[in-house]
Amino acid sequence: MALLEIKNLTVQFDTPGGVVHAVNDLSYSVEAGETLGIVGESGSGKSVHILALLGLLPTPPGRIVSGEAWFDGQNLMAMSDRALREVRGGQIGMVFQDPMSSLNPVLTVGRQLKEVLVRHTDLRGRALKDRMVELLDIVGIPHPEARLSQYPHEFSGGMRQRVMIAIGMACNPRLLIADEATTALDVTVQAQILDLVRKLKEDFGTTVIWITHDMGVVAELADTIQVMYGGRIMERGPVRPVFHDPRSAYTWGLLNSLPDEGARTQRRLYQIPGSPPNMAKPPAGDPFAPRNPFATERCRAEVPPLREVGDVPGHKVAAWYDLPALLAAQKEETQ
Amino acid sequence: MTTSPPVLEVNGLMRSYGGGKTLFRKEKPVIHAINDVSFQIAEGETLGLVGESGSGKSTTGRAVLHLETPDAGSVRFRGQELTTLAGKALKPYRREMQMIFQDPYSALNPRMKVGRFVAEPMVVHGTESGSALQDRVAELFRLVGLDPAFMSRYPHEFSGGQRQRINIARAIALKPAFIVADEPITALDVSIQAQIVNLFQDLQDQLGLAYLFIAHDLSMVRYLCSRVAVMLRGRIVEIAPTEQIFSDPRHPYTQSLLAAIPVPDPDRRRPPRPPFDVSRNIPPREAQMAEVAPGHFVLDHPIQ
Numbered sequence: 001m002a003l004l005e006i007k008n009l010t011v012q013f014d015t016p017g018g019v020v021h022a023v024n025d026l027s028y029s030v031e032a033g034e035t036l037g038i039v040g041e042s043g044s045g046k047s048v049h050i051l052a053l054l055g056l057l058p059t060p061p062g063r064i065v066s067g068e069a070w071f072d073g074q075n076l077m078a079m080s081d082r083a084l085r086e087v088r089g090g091q092i093g094m095v096f097q098d099p100m101s102s103l104n105p106v107l108t109v110g111r112q113l114k115e116v117l118v119r120h121t122d123l124r125g126r127a128l129k130d131r132m133v134e135l136l137d138i139v140g141i142p143h144p145e146a147r148l149s150q151y152p153h154e155f156s157g158g159m160r161q162r163v164m165i166a167i168g169m170a171c172n173p174r175l176l177i178a179d180e181a182t183t184a185l186d187v188t189v190q191a192q193i194l195d196l197v198r199k200l201k202e203d204f205g206t207t208v209i210w211i212t213h214d215m216g217v218v219a220e221l222a223d224t225i226q227v228m229y230g231g232r233i234m235e236r237g238p239v240r241p242v243f244h245d246p247r248s249a250y251t252w253g254l255l256n257s258l259p260d261e262g263a264r265t266q267r268r269l270y271q272i273p274g275s276p277p278n279m280a281k282p283p284a285g286d287p288f289a290p291r292n293p294f295a296t297e298r299c300r301a302e303v304p305p306l307r308e309v310g311d312v313p314g315h316k317v318a319a320w321y322d323l324p325a326l327l328a329a330q331k332e333e334t335q
Numbered sequence: 336m337t338t339s340p341p342v343l344e345v346n347g348l349m350r351s352y353g354g355g356k357t358l359f360r361k362e363k364p365v366i367h368a369i370n371d372v373s374f375q376i377a378e379g380e381t382l383g384l385v386g387e388s389g390s391g392k393s394t395t396g397r398a399v400l401h402l403e404t405p406d407a408g409s410v411r412f413r414g415q416e417l418t419t420l421a422g423k424a425l426k427p428y429r430r431e432m433q434m435i436f437q438d439p440y441s442a443l444n445p446r447m448k449v450g451r452f453v454a455e456p457m458v459v460h461g462t463e464s465g466s467a468l469q470d471r472v473a474e475l476f477r478l479v480g481l482d483p484a485f486m487s488r489y490p491h492e493f494s495g496g497q498r499q500r501i502n503i504a505r506a507i508a509l510k511p512a513f514i515v516a517d518e519p520i521t522a523l524d525v526s527i528q529a530q531i532v533n534l535f536q537d538l539q540d541q542l543g544l545a546y547l548f549i550a551h552d553l554s555m556v557r558y559l560c561s562r563v564a565v566m567l568r569g570r571i572v573e574i575a576p577t578e579q580i581f582s583d584p585r586h587p588y589t590q591s592l593l594a595a596i597p598v599p600d601p602d603r604r605r606p607p608r609p610p611f612d613v614s615r616n617i618p619p620r621e622a623q624m625a626e627v628a629p630g631h632f633v634l635d636h637p638i639q
Contacts, residue, residue: 041524041525041526041527042495042524157388186387186388186551187551187553187592187595187596188387188591188592188595188610188611189387189610190595190597191594191595191597191605191608191610192610194597195607213524213525214525214597215525215599216596216597216598216599217597218599219597219598219599219600219601219603220597220598220601220604220605239601240601240602243599243600243601253526254525254526255599257525257526257528257529258554258599259554259555259557259558260558261554261598267536268533268536268537269529269532269533269558270529271526271529271530271533272526272529272530273530275494275496275497275527276494276524276526276527291526
């Protein structure tokens with residue numbers, strides 16, 4: 001059963017340069033226990049749609065034009081601010097990219113952890129303290145008892161991010177949403193955090209939405225990958241078919257532009273031409289069409305619907321073209 | 336690579352912070368940001384410099400360019416010692432050595448037209464003027480893949496990738512021989528990173544540039560660099576030809592860095608591995624590099 005179902009979400013920003021079409025008629029669902037990896041670049045709508053459904057979108061300039069977000073039988077979009085505050089940090093845990101600005105610098109880490117627990121649980125006194133120590137211990141912070149009385153500046157970047165994850169996990173959320181949570185961290189710390197999230201999934205069955213630009217992180221952590229561009233889903237499906245048999249030219253380009261493992265075989269990397277779209281002046285059809293060497297007239301004129309593709313159920317693409325056929329034809333031509 | 340003469344030779348470079356008195360404390364503890372750093376870069380070569388944040392990568396880049404004065408050690412550019420030079424005597428060498436920063440947004444002056452921004456070093460050094468200057472700026476725009484018609488625009492009109500191209504155009508304006516690139520693709524969108532990496536390679540082919548490429552993305556380093564140096568707590572702990580580092584890493588810290596790279600293939604799982612304990616394994620001052628294979632050096636110190 002779907003734990004989260006987003007229906008026809010459209011978000012816009014009113015700016016001096018015009019209306020920015022950040023999220024366009026976005027619909028998808030996340031099953032209980034599933035890990036969804038969302039990949040996209042600036043302007044893809046990957047972060048904005050999460051802020052919108054959590055009631056964290058600054059309005060104005062942001063504006064939720066339409067949409068529903070059903071979480072556990074309740075429409076988050078129709079909830080009062082107060083009710084939504086109960087869900088956030090409680091049933092839905094969040095971890096954002098920048099731990100320095102997400103933590104309050106003048107409060108101890110213990111105090112900030114306590115705030116979440118007192119708001120969302122009945123734990124008090126000794127049990128509350130024990131839970132706080134336990135949480136820091138789970139995320140691998142040494143000497144948790146002593147660390148509770150320290151301030152954020154006394155933690156390294158990696159340790160601060162662990163604190164953020166501890167806060168995100170504090171109330172055993174049913175859904176954990178992480179937005180570029182390991183991007184600013186060193187690769188060794190990132191590896192530890194990914195191991196930790198995998199363990200939390202195993203131990204608690206937590207449903208996870210992990211937003212990142214790193215295809216390696218998605219391959220490692222996610223069951224399902226969703227590739228977003230121009231405020232829409234370009235491709236989505238179980239990780240194996242999407243990585244091994246991509247059907248969107250954008251997914252294909254992203255995977256292809258990564259350096260090969262092993263000895264260098266080519267002097268230049270494959271590069272996707274052009275720049276991310278300006279969503280104040282969105283392309284008329286498929287948002288990736290202006291950068292897509294395979295684009296047809298129809299791609300430039302008409303937005304393609306998300307449709308089932310290939311042999312694996314749940315593998316979907318929004319494209320008018322047939323990528324495997326085009327790649328095969330291209331290969332034949334060069335031979 | 337190793338046969339051509341070095342464009343840059345760095346020997347025993349040191350830089351520490353603290354030590355002085357402050358208003359509230361008698362004396363701050365001395366922190367050795369970099370300690371006994373030595374390496375060479377050949378003409379037209381790319382040396383990768385990797386390590387965690389705080390390992391001293393950026394300080395090394397800045398000290399090499401004299402943006403920070405090293406406490407001790409030697410930096411030679413084509414045989415000329417730079418650490419003993421100052422002011423005017425240093426100026427001709429500054430032309431030859433340039434820097435590209437991580438954040439293409441803050442590096443640009445928002446009130447300056449990008450054409451003028453690219454022309455500025457040539458005006459300061461008096462290399463070009465008048466219509467020759469205009470022609471040179473247009474040529475630089477074309478070299479980095481920008482339309483020269485964009486010269487009269489302001490930075491806010493450009494995307495992140497285009498801004499980094501503008502920074503690169505300025506860095507190569509004085510025809511340098513050597514560029515320090517400090518995390519130049521980290522802040523860019525994924526679809527743009529390959530474009531900038533290709534531009535680095537194209538410019539190297541056309542202009543014979545040597546790079547010190549500071550990065551934490553090891554897969555890009557593997558692709559771009561002919562040799563790699565790994566830094567830990569201000570020391571280089573391993574330096575070797577790139578394929579040697581990736582196929583036969585000897586220092587446990589290098590091994591843990593490589594093991595931590597997420598693999599973009601769902602069928603291959605990164606093996607779980609206890610992280611290298613940095614705090615218990617700070618290299619002692621007296622540790623020396625040992626050559627374990629031709630051109631492959633590892634810092635020799637006990638590991639807990």
